Amino acid sequence: MATPKKKSAKAGLSVKIPGGREILIDKLDPKGWRNIPAGFRIYRLWEHPKTHASISLFEIPKGVGVPTRHVHASNQFMYCLKGEYEYLSNGLVLKPGAFYMNPQGHPHGPTIARKDSLLIEMYDGPHYFEVPSYHTKDTVGSVAGGVKKKAKKSAKKTAKKAPSRAPAKKKPGTGRR
Numbered sequence: 001m002a003t004p005k006k007k008s009a010k011a012g013l014s015v016k017i018p019g020g021r022e023i024l025i026d027k028l029d030p031k032g033w034r035n036i037p038a039g040f041r042i043y044r045l046w047e048h049p050k051t052h053a054s055i056s057l058f059e060i061p062k063g064v065g066v067p068t069r070h071v072h073a074s075n076q077f078m079y080c081l082k083g084e085y086e087y088l089s090n091g092l093v094l095k096p097g098a099f100y101m102n103p104q105g106h107p108h109g110p111t112i113a114r115k116d117s118l119l120i121e122m123y124d125g126p127h128y129f130e131v132p133s134y135h136t137k138d139t140v141g142s143v144a145g146g147v148k149k150k151a152k153k154s155a156k157k158t159a160k161k162a163p164s165r166a167p168a169k170k171k172p173g174t175g176r177r
């Protein structure tokens with residue numbers, strides 16, 4: 001059996017294997033964090049280029065939360081490494097060592113971090129059906145069908161719905177009976 005071949009001595013972090021490549025991130029790049037307008041941040045460790053399944057670090061300071069009830073476009077899994085993170089709608093609290101799973105399309109949130117928290121967040125596909133209010137298209141990561149495609153579709157829909165001109169108003173008593 002052939003032994004896996006190193007991609008290059010310079011790369012050092014990856015080894016080519018049949019069907020893919022192992023990845024090792026032994027030090028986070030401080031520039032790799034995505035700051036979400038709602039006040040938390042996400043570090044994408046890995047994402048499948050086709051399915052958009054992903055694994056990220058999710059860091060949220062005490063007192064901050066995901067502000068709205070929302071759904072995800074795939075199954076979501078979380079594992080709490082540090083802190084205390086609560087889903088307010090049902091009182092589920094993730095503490096260090098806790099595992100959480102939310103099925104595709106199942107509404108959850110809002111949430112609040114009771115302590116400075118760090119969680120591993122996993123999805124088995126795209127994160128959202130559309131960009132939620134607490135994200136921008138630059139921070140959202142993956143949207144089913146793609147962010148740009150969704151935006152184009154929505155613009156087309158709006159254009160179709162808009163009337164070419166407003167209908168003339170009838171004056172009272174001037175219409176035919």
Ligand SMILES: [Fe+2]
Pocket residue numbers: 066070071072108109
């Ligand atoms: Fe969520």
